[in-house]
Amino acid sequence: MRRYARTLVAVALATTVVAGTAGWVSGDAQPALTGPPPGSASWRADHALGRTLPDPGRATPAEVADFFRGLSAEQQQTLVVRHPLVVGNLDGAPVELRYRANALSLKAGHEPRYRSLAAPGRRILAFDPRGRGQVAEVFGDLRSARRVSVVVPGSDIDAGTFDRRDDVYGTPAGMAKSLYAQSGPGGAVIAWAGYTTPVGVGLDAATGDLAEAGADRLARFTEGLTADALPEPAVFCHSYGSVVCGLAAPRLRATDLVVLGSPGMRADSVGDLHTRARVWAAKDATDWIDEVPNVRFAGLGHGNDPADPHFGARRVPAREAEGHTGYFVPGTDSLRAFAAIAEGAGR
Known part of the structure; x- marks a missing residue:
């Protein structure tokens, strides 16, 4: 019982510190961003290569990597151009393709706060504007x-x-x-x-x-x-x-x-x-x-x-x-x- 009481006191102290320490602020509840990359629905529906593309929500990174290894350079570039937000955030995709895809996404004119990320020479491995x-x-x-x-x-x-x-x-x-x-x-x-x-x-x-x-x-x-x-x-x-x-x-x-x-x-x-x-x-x-x-x-x-x-x-x-x-x-x-x-x- 005494140990339980000490735990309650510690929790109360933690709450006090969180709420009242000088220089700290109360936080707003944030919804966690989960699931596959933006644009995944269009990616799944795309048969331009004559084959089914790996499901971004279900395929493992190893499966994604195997898929891209089986594509020609031209096919890879086609997917980068058609689905930059997917390729740029798809774990297992070659990093070189992710860089190119994210550069395209950033040039597409998202919010002003993202402009600096589009500067020449930056290697952006993931970019999700949601x-x-x-x-x-x-x-x-x-x-x-x-x-x-x-x-x-x-x-x-x-x-x-x-x-x-x-x-x-x-x-x-x-x-x-x-x-x-x-x-x-x-x-x-x-x-x-x-x-x-x-x-x-x-x-x-x-x-x-x-x-x-x-x-x-x-x-x-x-x-x-x-x-x-x-x-x-x-x-x-x-x-x-x-x-x-x-x-x-x-x-x-x-x-x-x-x-x-x-x-x-x-x-x-x-x-x-x-x-x-x-x-x-x-x-x-x-x-x-x-x-x-x-x-x-x-x-x-x-x-x-x-x-x-x-x-x-x-x-x-x-x-x-x-x-x-x-x-x-x-x-x-x-x-x-x-x-x-x-x-x-x-x-």
């Missing part, structure tokens, strides 16, 4: 890379804030660029904002609903990389993104799983993640996430702190990082450690 928008961008040459990393962001990230100019190292593009610059030659980094994130710190951020939907999308995304004959990535998960990664862990094609500024992974320990990836955790002493109680009760909270030694993760130094978004700042010990992990140190 809802708040979802984006993935590659830094480096993904096809020739010997090592690949994926950065998964936390709350308040969408197509409009993907590479915002303020709080740069709290954005997926900023984190990925910094990791790519710090890493040695032969690597590539993907900034993946491919799920519906919470807005502010409210009920969405305190529950796992959006993370569960995001976990499905992240697992399929990493499966698509390996289906396209790319290396299994090291996955770096920031803040609420670590909840996504924790739920995806058993299905995640990854060599390493690195969480930073984590509120919990919905697991009690590394063993509960059921992953063969190496698990790492970083948290600096000034990160406000440390004020959030690590509890789970009645659907609220995300469980034990991955940076706690009892969780069993390998600890990443973060003495030189500052605040919740300082882990990828150039010159920090955390960024140097991340780069070493991305380069395969200790494998």
